[in-house]
Amino acid sequence: MSITPATLMTLWQTVLKLSRVKPGEQVVVLNTYDGSTPYKSVALSQSEILGAQVSYVEVPSRHGLPDAVLPLLQAADLIIDLAFILDSQIHRCRETGTRVLVILEPPEILERMLPQVADQQRAIAAKHQLAQAQVMHVTSAAGTDFYAPLGEFPAMCQYGFADEPGHWDQWPGAFVFTFPNEGSVNGTVVLDRGDIIFPFFSYIQSPITLQVENGFIREITGAFDADYMKAFMAQYQDNNVYAISHIGWGLSHNGQWEALGLYGKGETEGQDGRAFAGNFLFSTGPNTVGGGQRSTPCHLDVPMRHCSVYLDDQPVVLNGEVMSDQQTSPPLAIV
């Protein structure tokens, strides 16, 4: 399904306005030399229509930002990141108030998952709930049963636009997450048929059982999918790849679990899978995004279906359904 250029411009206007682009703001559109984004022109033109002073910057690689561009990025009010820059320097820019919005997904996904203020309200309500919790307990009929003590790292959320100073986000997707206390997760995680593993961009066909001890996966068992996951992680020869990374749940009503099956690899970034409402988003590897010291290039995002998530014994997701009080939380003041 394709959308017209006029529709695409309207979508961008909506999201840039949600991101509070206003006259006189400095907007930097960031890309890589070989970036295949279809959004360069619309990002520039729609930012200009809102009165922003717009710059366009291309860098050689998403893995490193040249020193010469850093002052420009630090001076920006909003960076529109069309390449998903992985250099941590981009997060240093946020410390002085620069907002960052990543946009990668194809137009029809941007349209279907167009963010709304209500997404932000749900995500912030969930973040506040998560921030107060001391323990996350996750279970499933497939056999998942593990405990993750919380409190060492902040609760965080995404909602599809970047409106607050220093906020990093991605259009589209709404979800909430935090990182478990260092070395603290214990129990069993059973990745079931239909769960998704990124960066494999595939649905699991056979269950994978993970035994987690003191924050690290100590055993991976199952059939082919387990063998593949085990081999992929082993190639890094780094114990940190087995650590538990961010954990949380999806809040996007317009995200679809089945969408990934409609795209070839490289055609979508997978925000449907990461954000569909009621998923439990399990992940492995680094915790630097949360402020931790554990760094590793291997990071698996694993959206799981049909899980129940409890915060201090109170369910926030039951069998893959977000609890109603979470969904209908009244609007909160933007903080």
Ligand SMILES: [Fe+2]
């Ligand atoms: Fe992740």
